[in-house]
Amino acid sequence: MTNRRDFIKGAGAFALGSLLPFESVFAAGNLTVGVIYVGSRGDFGYNQAQAQAAAVIRKLPNVKVVEEENVPETVAVQKTMEAMIEQDGATLIFATSFGYFDPHVLKMAAKYPKVRFAHCGGLWKSGEPANITSYFGYIDECQYLNGVVAGHASRTKKLGFVAAKPIPQVLRNINAFTLGAQSVDPSITTHVIFTGDWSMPVKEAEAANSLVDQGCDVLTCHVDGPKVVIETAEKRGAMSCGYHASQAALAPKGYLTGAEWDWATPYKALVASAQTGAAAPNILRGGLKEGFVKMSPYGTKVTPDAKTNADAIKSKMIAGDYVIFKGPMKNNQGGAAIPAGTSYAQTDITLESMNYLVAGVVGQI
Secondary structure, eight states, X not given: OOOHHHHHHHGGGSOOOOOOOHHXXXXXXXXXXXXXXXXXXTSSSHHHHHHHHHHHHHTSTTEEEEEEOSOOXXXXXXXXXXXXXXXXXXXXXXXXXGGGIIIIIHHHXXXXXXXXXXXXXXXXXXXXXXXXXXXXXXXXXXXXXXXXHHHHHOSSSEEEEEESXXXXXXXXXXXXXXXXXXXXXXTOEEEEEEOXXXXXXXXXXXXXXXXXXXXXXXXXXXXXXXXXXXXXXXHTTOEEEEEXXXXXXXXXXXXXXXXXXXXXXXXXXXXXXXXXXXXXXXXXXXXXXXXXXXXXOOOTTOOHHHHHHXXXXXXXXXXXXXXXXXXXXXXXXXXXXXXXXXXXXXXXXXXXXXXXXXXXXXXXX
16 A cells, blocks of 8 residues: 555645545544644654644544654645545644644645644634634743743743744743743843754754853753753753653753643544534634643742742633733833733734743843
8 A cells, every 4th residue: 555655755746636525524423634743753842742632632533643743844744734635534634833834734725625724833814714723822821830930940040041933932932931930030031042943953952051051040942842952951950941741751850840732632622623514713722721731740949939939820820810911011122012001811812923022031033
């Protein structure tokens, strides 16, 4: 039987047909789901968190999951999606990387209007194919709590952040982490280094070492695989806060806590709507309250005071009574980021266009 890699190689040799309508596909109650990763499923980070959700839906009744890892954000992902649709019969595709959306998911969704496409992190807009769901979570809530714990733990009052690209989701996490730490001590600063891409292990190690050399005693990150940053911090005697999935096993001495995804929540919701033929939302979001994100257990260096403080804020977040981004707030260039009297709830779409770093962040976009 021809495998998917062989199909992808030959996909350009013939015209690809369209699928049967949803009603025909779902008549037998079966659903084939394709999941595409930009990196390795075992990266201790972003891709692993998505793969954990794929493992959950794989166990659901009448669900078959096909996966492809290490698919770059190029036309290669279009070929992978076509192969999953045409060869495997997938009628729900999870395209999990930010760069898959434009133009790749947009093109495939227009070409296959009977297939549902779930894209992580992008922002669907009116006028784009209606068979796309943009799913994401308010993980900046957890990064804020990371910051609270880091603020209690830091002795130098200098925190380090290794980031991939200055896109809104990354900036939102850097800012939330900083604001959480500054809620403990307003003098705390966060030093950020951008590596330029999602998976750059050598640059991530260099950045982590540079931040420790500058006096940062707690590191965190927003890259696909936090493993290098967390392990480097541990080797250098620095503390760390994780991201995407738990990295506690990589840093038994210095791991404080972490911001984790629980992608099984949106995955199960989208599978359920696909199996019943119900309409799926074009934008699907949730935070701690909705179970889209969660915190790693506290490490040994987290003090009782830090736990009490972070837990109290977490409870307010779950109740919808805690606002992270509110004015007056300045950016790190001295200008106004949020004017006085203005506040943004987590659901405010304005936050998904964030283009600044808050005061107290040392670094440039």
